Amino acid sequence: MFLSSLIASPLVGALVLLLVENRDGRRDALVRGIALAASVLTFALTLAVWARFDPQQAGMQLVERRAWIPAFGIDYYIGVDGISLFLVVLTGFLTPLALLSSWEGVHRKVKSFAIFVLALESFMLGVFVALDLFLFYLFWDAMLIPMYFLIGIWGYERRIYAAVKFILYTMAGSVLMLVAIISLAYLHSVEHGTYSFDLFRLYELRLSPSLQFWLFLAFALAFAIKVPLVPFHTWLPDAHVQAPTAGSVILAGVLLKMGAYGLVRFAFPLFPDAAAFLAPHLAVLAVVGIVYGALVAMVQPDLKKLVAYSSVSHLGFVVLGIAAMNTQAVEGAIYQMLNHGVSTGALFIIVGMLSDRRHTRLIADFGGLKKVMPRLTAVFLIITLSSIGLPGLNGFVGEFLILLGAFRWNPRFATFAALGVILSAVYMLWMFQRVNYGEVTSHENARLSDLTGREWSAVGPAVVMAIVMGVFPTLFLRPMEPSVDELVRRVTSRQQTVVMNRLEPIVTSSLDVCR
């Protein structure tokens, strides 16, 4: 019941909020307090999951299973392993920060806002612990609803366009995934006589290479859009720019991770032969994304867009690590997901503080802030350095392990990806300089106030985490390792080279059919 109560706890908070009468925003403070309390409690529960987690074990832990729709073999089946553990903790960690970051920025319909954020948190936790594909899909799509409203109601000028674009893009991918999931359940009934959505039973299906190829593509497209992988990324800059700060924090911090998580948990182990065949192609897109995202980030005039494109670049590293499929690369990829959640989450919080104060997100409107806001600049600097992978901070560990694993797999990919190390310094430091250094040129900037206590509480934990994860990475790597090793074994041991060679003509002929 432990994981179930974890998933339920934000929802309970949301239910309590429903009961609070908040006419004309008179009880906003109470609403915020309840929401924060619920999210902090949830975070405590995620920490308790970590505490109960046995780092020696590779398999699923804290498993709960109950028949749900027996006719179709659908179960309520949840559990965590070393791969999902820290994503669960990350979700718990970021949600209170997201709420704190929008404490004053959101002042319309505070109650609905809090309810949506809490509901979103429940669904996100559900996605990471679901072990039944039907359940997973349910959480996956449920998540879109609160996010859609968060962008559409509390966003900036073009929020409707961004919200619709976000939902259509994501739906396009997830519909195909639904088809693939149902196909898998059907294939299970063909092989074993009964339907099943149980992930581990589906792992054992014997699928022909060409079937694997198409099913992998269906899953991978849904995940690639979510990551987002170039060229499926253009919903992201719009969604980020238009979303309120809390939305951006959660979107960048947790939602994007689900694409990569999906590749690791579903696409690769379910279809190992197709994965082996398509991994180099995925890696090409990842490497292109690393360089492309960085170059486009460099020329963005808008702070939020810059951070959004930097996400494209950083998530490219994650996908590269997954494609390489060895211990270092996958551990690096998971670590990079956590890093990106911490640093990019913090970057969006910082940008939110700036735009709350100045009502602009244009880099050109700032300059010389170090003089007026030395504390904010110091925090900004640490997060910037973490984002560009300075050793001693979190970003380095993830990037380095990914590069190491990728280099083992294919030095060319790693070499091109390493260009991202140069480029990230270029766009981040240039942005940092234009915002914080130089003379204060506008009188509006001269009067800005430094971090408040509430803002410290939003960004301080992220700074601490950036340092802890950079200095003591084994705290996180060790519990991951057994599960990652098992995953790598599962994916690579079932790849049959014979089959792989047979795959190529099949694929080309199927592509011919398409033409």
Added chain:
Amino acid sequence: MLVSIPLLPFAGFLINALVGRRLSKTISGGLACLVMLASFGSSTAAVVSLLRLPADSRVMRQTVYTWIVSGEFRAPFELLVDPLAAVMILIVTVIGFLIHVYSTAYMHEETDAEYARYFSYLNLFAACMLLLVLAPNLLVMFVGWEGVGLCSYLLIGFWFQKKSAADAGKKAFIVNRIGDFGFVLGVLLTWVTFETVDFQALARAIGPLPVEPTFGTLSIIAMLLFIGATGKSAQIPLHVWLPDAMEGPTPVSALIHAATMVTAGVYLIGRNAVLFGHAPQVLSIVAIVGAATALMAATIGLVQNDIKRVLAYSTVSQLGYMFLAMGAGAFAAGIFHLYTHAFFKALLFLGSGAVIHALAGEQDLHRMGGLRRDLPVTYWTFVVGTLAIAGVPGLAGFFSKDEVLFRTYTSGHRLLWAIGILTSFLTATYMFRLVFLAFHGEASAPHPTHADQRKDAPPAMAIPLILLAVGSIVAGYLGLPHALGGANRIEAFLRPSFTAPAGAEASGEPSARAADIAQEGAAGADVGLERTLMAVSTVVAVAGIAAAAFFFLHRRDRADALAARWSGIHTLLGNKYYVDELYDAAIVEPIQTGSERMLWRGIDAGFIDGAVNGVGTIVSGGADALRRLQTGSVRAYALSVVLGVVLVLGYYLWR
């Protein structure tokens, strides 16, 4: 115990960074100096216990904790002291301490908060530099390597309100990152090849391997690491950041951009001497790049008018000498020059700082002149430094530079030796030009301050100057060559650091010694040759000084006439061979415009989003059209049913 060496300055950094703004200058500055002194004490203790060990097993290691473990990959956080590291920690703590003391006076006009910020960065730098030199593996070294780069970035841009300072800091960081690209790939290839990144384990693994006659894996690793070194040590083609780095406070230029950080590239090669010894082709590249950089920077130094820029190019040039030595396989000679250079270049920078301090920030040589009367301590110490760098016999620079040139000659690089000699002439000339323009004669433009306002260095600045001057004289005697009746003790001391550790030796006797072919040649020293070459360098140095005296002391009109006659070359040198402009036009501009016009507005907003929005328009347009079909008129529906039936029947009939 070793951990206290970097940890003490790090503690100083933490205190000044967290509560420094509330401390008085005496306390924050005093604390920063004190931790450096304590770190020097720790270093001395470490070196003393190292010296007690037998000469061929002088290694001490300490494990701090396990940093990164992932599968078979292990990067434990450890520290290591061997002779090479011992020399480095002494340089860093001694020079670092003196520069901290000097800074307490130099930075005194800053506010308390800024003062504390300055010292926190300076302490952090020292901690990172010490970590860099104490690192036992490539990954821990990379932590220090990036850490010093960060401090360099922060300190160059210390006066962040100045755009030029902020720009210079960013440029330094980014150019260094280009080098780091090579460094990181080198680390990756090292691990994939040897499954370790530990220096000693690597030396053991590489020692028995044959020397690579062609460009194999070892050579690629060495080359990648060397790319990292060119970034940090400002060698061609990544030298462009160092002159701009002079935007930082002058003590920073002395510590980071002259004495310590910029030598990290040289140190990296020394640390991996066995690897580089197995890659003779890369060594040749190192030597050629070093010699070319030495000459190029010296020629630019001839015509610069900013006192710090002259010194900056001089640093680039001297670093070139160090790489020349490393490339010639004379690792000890390279480190020896690194060590003497740290003294006299720190001295020269601090001296220029005293001048700038006395002239209220003026850095233009043409607005100085005659300063020796007002600033005697600065003048005399500066002259000592200049004599040392010019290679005048008896001073530190003479012994080390001579060692570099001699080893270059005996390693067979005759042409590079000639370039070294030419550079040596230019060095004497541009350095004495600086002395004559700043301290002798009259200013060609009015002084920014009145003579009676100009004060010589206060004690906190004067004492470091004097101590460094003493160092610039005596430091060289540690490497007094056999040819002059010495024992070249520093070379003997350092030698174990450059050879494969015992154990590997037995199986690979010939190759293990490949690293120090040059040293071997020197052991049976051709004393006559060495003395001849020494005489040549002495003559060249004196000639260089004479040339400077003629053009800049006696007949400045001749210098101007010369510049006018060769105005093309003069402009070329004045503009630093237009390398910055070239990089801007060939790399920076195209990437920026390309990213903005093509990638962002073209592909992203135009093509992909165009397609996405196009699909949206088609779908909603199609839906709109379909909506119009639902007219509600029964006759229209009936008609369409009939049409449908006809079409289906027609299809089957005509099939």
